[in-house]
Amino acid sequence: YHNQLLAYGDAVRRLHHARVSSETPIGWWRWTVYYGAINEGEVLANGDWQAQHLKSLGYRYFQIDEGYQYARGEYTTPNATQFPDGLRFVGHHLIGEGLTFGVWTAPFEVTSRAWIYEHHKDWLVHNAKGDPIPIGDVWHQKTDVLYALDTTHPGAQEYMRDTYRTLVREWGVRFIKLDFMDTTAIEGYHYRPNTTALEAQRIGLQVIRDAVGEEVSLDKDGSPMLNPVGLVDTGRISADTGHSFERTKNAASGIAARFYMQRNFFVNDPDAFNVTPTHLMERANERSSISLGAAEASIALSAVSGGMYEIGDDMPVLGSEKDRLALVENRELLNMAKVGRASTPLDLMTYEPEDGQPSTFFIREDQRQAILTVFNWTNTTRSHTLRLADLGLPAGHMFAATDVLNQNETVTLEGGAVRLKNQPPQSVRVIKLIDKSVAEAAPTVTTQAPAAANTGEMINLSAQAEAGGVPAVAYHWDLGDGTSADSPKVHHAYTNAGEFTIRLIVDGVDGVPAHKNFSLKVTGNLRAHSNLVDNRRFVEPTDR
Known part of the structure; x- marks a missing residue:
């Protein structure tokens, strides 16, 4: 049944022209840190800490x-x-x-304190009497009543365009979370007759995509799964996480059930992982109780999703707790996110009654190495025997096994099986399996680079690891003129003529980098003055 789900996901990707080629966002997601009471000082303190301590590892989104x-x-x-x-x-x-700036929005919600409600109630979805339809209130404080925006109304559409263009062009936003699109998908009367709730949602998303352009990432949060495909880049697949093992366990079943959506519908969003305790909780009846084992389970769950990798902790506090910081810096877990493929929930429909939900995930990252992740969601010890043949690993090969989270923890590998005995309650084991008959290898990389350019001309360089080979986890360019870049795609200009050697290093999951060198000849001289007759007025593209 796993292959059937993957085939369905592949069909959705092709039929709906899914946006699945963007990088995996790795960084900091604020909600579970401070919830609704965030302020400017807290944001800047966390941003400074991330830039100084974690950006070099790939944590660039904020x-x-x-x-x-x-x-x-x-x-x-x-x-x-x-x-x-x-x-x-x-x-x-x-x-x-050097961080990628992102913000949250609920694009189709309007409250009674918002400008639209005060000036244009006709832009809201209304009932047969012409009255806006209330759909709730914000945080149950009984002050801000919620309504649904009529995305078919020309005035509402122009307001959305202005809003999202401002976020992108003036604030510099490059990642936008789109929340509560499920609660605003209500049936009612729209400006465009005979429009269903899901049609209206799709119309609104198209307006937003057109406003922000192709280079800005849109993240589907609360929403039906299929309707936004082709317009969003990332998509939430689970319940909200939080600073407790119970929240991680609650989110896990959705992540398991939707594994096949990863890079078929969008890049999966498993919500933030949480590794430090906090005194702030979303609900009054909750208490933060996050042992080291619970912290390991939270971050491992994000890793098995293969999707977004999101810190949900106060980062200066995280930095003061070295065992928790070590989880965030764990290279094997980071590589799982950078490889960008979901681990398969082996027991999605066959989990043991004692486990209560899927608990065993597996991904073969390349021919040499694989990662087996086993959760214990219960309050008692659990034991598992997992045959290598059942994991699809070749018979007769010699394997070595190590614990990703605790190098001193012994992994029993005997009789062609991994044996996990008496795994503690509310915990996870992440096992790296190495096929010793396969040598370490570098990624096979395809590149595009010009051989010649003019001074001042912007050129494009790109590199991509071959699918099915050793996955790449980082790209490092030395552009030969004293500048460098760390991404698969680079845009650059040279300001003087000469022969330049461009050097590329691509890190792979096996630990062996690929090396490529390119020769670039730059000719021509920069001019002190332009020809005024060549001046043209710039016109902002309509898709940006």
Whole structure:
């Protein structure tokens, strides 16, 4: 049945032109850190810490969740109480640190304090009497009543365009979370007659995509799974996580059930992992109780998703707890995210009654190595025997096994099986399996680079690891003129003529890098003055 699900996912990818080629976002997601009471100082402190300590590992995304805005439905008006300098200032500071700036929105929600409600109630989905349909209130405080935006109304569409263009062009946002699209998918009367809720949602998403352009990542949060495919880049697949083992366990079944959506529907979003305790909890009846074992389970669950890899902790606090920081810096877990493929839940429909839900995940990263992840969701010890043949590993080969989370922990590998005895309650084991009959190898890399360029001309360089070979986990360019870059795609210009040697190093999961060198001849001289007759007025592209 796993292959049937993957075949369905592949069909969706092809038929709906899914956006699945973007990089995996790795970074900091704010909601489970401070919830709705985030302020400017907390954001800047975390951004500075991330840039100084984690950016070099690939943690480059930095997303500010709800709480920055004055009202839902009015996202370009910051909440001055908590952000006295506004979000443009904050965003530009983060971008200056080399981080990718992201924000949360609920694109089709409008509250009773928002500008739209005050000036254009006709832009809201309404009932037969012409009254806007209330759909709830914010945080149950009984002050801000919620309504659904009519995305078919020309005025509402122009407002959305202005909102998302402002976020992108003025604030520098490059990642936008789109939340509560499930609760706003209500049936009612729209400006365009006979429009269903899901049609209206799709229309609204198209307006947003057109406004932000192709280079900005859109993240589907609360929403039906299929409807946004082809318009969003990443998509939430689980319940909310939090600082407790119970939240991790609750999220795990959704991540298991939707493994086949990874890079078929979108890049999967498993929500943030949480590895440190906190005194802040989303619900009054919750308490933070996150042992080291629970922290390991939380981050391992994100890794098996193969999708977004999101820190959900106060980072200066994280830095003070070395055992928790070591989890965030764990190279094997990071590589699982960078490889970008979901681990298969082996017991998705066959899990033991004692386990209560799928608990065993497996991914073969390349011909040489594989990762086996086994959770114990229960309150008692559990034991498992997992035959290598059942994992699809070749018979007769010699394998070595190590514990990814604890190098001193013995892994029993005998009789062609991994034997996990008395795994502690509420814990995870992440086992790396190495086929010793296969030599370490570098990624096979395909590159595109020009052989010649003019001075001042912007050139494009790109590299991609061959599918089915050793996966790449990092790209490092030395551009030969004293500059460098760390991404698969690079845009660069040379300001003087000469012969340049461009050097590329591509790190792979086996630990053996690929090396490539390119020769580039740059000719021509820069001019002190342009020809005024060649001047043209710039016109902003409609898709940006």
